[in-house]
Amino acid sequence: MHTSNPILAQAWRGGIVESAHRGAWAVVDADGTLHSSAGDIHRPIFPRSAVKVLQALPLVESGAAERYGLTDAQLALACASHGGEPAHTTGAAAMLAQAGVDVQALECGAHWPYRDVTQREMAARGETPTALHNNCSGKHSGFVCLGCHMAGSGDARGFLRGYVQPQHPVMREVTAALQASTGYDLADAAVGTDGCSIPTYAIPLRHLALAYARVATGQGLRPGHAAAAQRLRAAVAAAQRLRQAVARAPQMVAGTGRLDTRLMQRLGERVFCKVGAEGVYCAALPTLGLGIAVKMDDGNNARACEVVLAGLLARLLPLEGDDAAFVRGLADVPLVNWNGIEVGRLRASDALRTAA
């Protein structure tokens, strides 16, 4: 990062800017045309959890989701970074059971629920977390369902072992979906290990936004003459299925009080959005045929990318009345202290909040 990305969000206190967040964003349509952008949208960045919906495409395309009777809520969970609330953990457990396995199959690791209220409730009951409480357990349960389907009549548990490894058949399918939807050559990409132990590939914002525009429209998810027409239709149908699922079950994608959930509860299918660790946010706008991708330079906390996404949505979506006020409000949030006193504001920068 030799030249600076622009300031996209600022924390105000006492009438001055206390802290500021630089970053970049891209808005692309499904043809790949750049609609608008700011900052360096060509630098490869790790999208982290923001690409879960792309990683979930094989689950649906392959027929595994239908085979195991996965519900809307469970498909939404497959795209989720959830708060570990009871609906999340029981949902993931049910997915595994429907595929004939259990929590032992998960390789994401265990952690206390992201939602602190749920943490304390568990502690009060003397419970400790399992892999089901891991915020990625829905995504991993989806991988496990895909693996059980791919195992065919063979030993599912044996087939699944090591599914988080890049060269495992399950992960190869997932990576292929990521490559096809982004149009970015992952063979040359920097690859790291994600929090939940699957590989994460560094992809530019321009390509991530394109992938989300394709999710928005269903177009181009499996591009190229190599793609059989049937596979293409399966991809389009899969994208639509997942978009509908998250719109019908927004509580599953994140949880109580979380931005993704609140936005989708309010706007339904007009927005599918997903946060990723290290300040990443992606969104699909089906009614506009656009995809958005945001990365904050400093990465390490969601507050900045949340107001930036809200600022972009306020600019792009034709909203009215309460919906417009709701989204604008998410781009300019109060900072409240321990006595409930408003002590500052967190705002998307002016350039984002002014009408395009």
Next chain:
Amino acid sequence: MHTSNPILAQAWRGGIVESAHRGAWAVVDADGTLHSSAGDIHRPIFPRSAVKVLQALPLVESGAAERYGLTDAQLALACASHGGEPAHTTGAAAMLAQAGVDVQALECGAHWPYRDVTQREMAARGETPTALHNNCSGKHSGFVCLGCHMAGSGDARGFLRGYVQPQHPVMREVTAALQASTGYDLADAAVGTDGCSIPTYAIPLRHLALAYARVATGQGLRPGHAAAAQRLRAAVAAAQRLRQAVARAPQMVAGTGRLDTRLMQRLGERVFCKVGAEGVYCAALPTLGLGIAVKMDDGNNARACEVVLAGLLARLLPLEGDDAAFVRGLADVPLVNWNGIEVGRLRASDALRTAA
């Protein structure tokens, strides 16, 4: 922030920089001479909790600490942003009792302990937090002790009411100490409200580093011919008392696993360091007569300012053997995922880690 501050810390994953943190730092001696710096050290920033030791000077200078028999641990608590562990809450409660009041006197507000293990232990016992668990309760207990002392033979509770307000006699003393030690005219400074409801004044890093150099040496804390010799001696003694207290009771300043505590447990009186919200860190180096002040542009998480401070300490302090390795290790920390796999590193930038 029109021009960019330099990158001071980077988060690495998969062989590339995933996220980066810009900021500024200043190192100053007690005469006010700038030793070294990077970035904009003249922009006023809110130091937040990093100035607690300055705000605690009147507690000692006034004789209140001696009057109420405050121990080393309690004086350290008066400078603390603690994790809400039992030693912290009982320590604050004892300070109040020694001054003849109780938790009702505190105006900082209540919150769950910063330390998540302690949160869960409380939840398991069916307990809910009080103002004693507020990370600032030691500082506020110090303000209350000062107020009880100032109330003289009058009604202490009545006198104390509203002590968090800028114009209250207690807060005027605290602000005067801040002004004298930093040499910055707070009458013209931007003023905000802190998380614990006291005022916070925006002060440039250069002046914050100077204040810490004065804490390091005891010199210049009450500058100017208006300062009576006795008051000057009281200020020098107060600084030394507080430095000793935090060195003898580092567990009180932050708590289990926290950087301030770990550094001071290791290095004793060679470093007095204190973090502040929004990416601020200050440190006094008594053996070198220097003060350090750091502010990360993005502010909102401690990870960056921690490795930056460690990088500066590794450069400045003449350390050997295990001590040197310990401090260098804090400037280059592993990022570990939910399965305990090392997936990246968080590092102070090269410019910080190379020997001066």
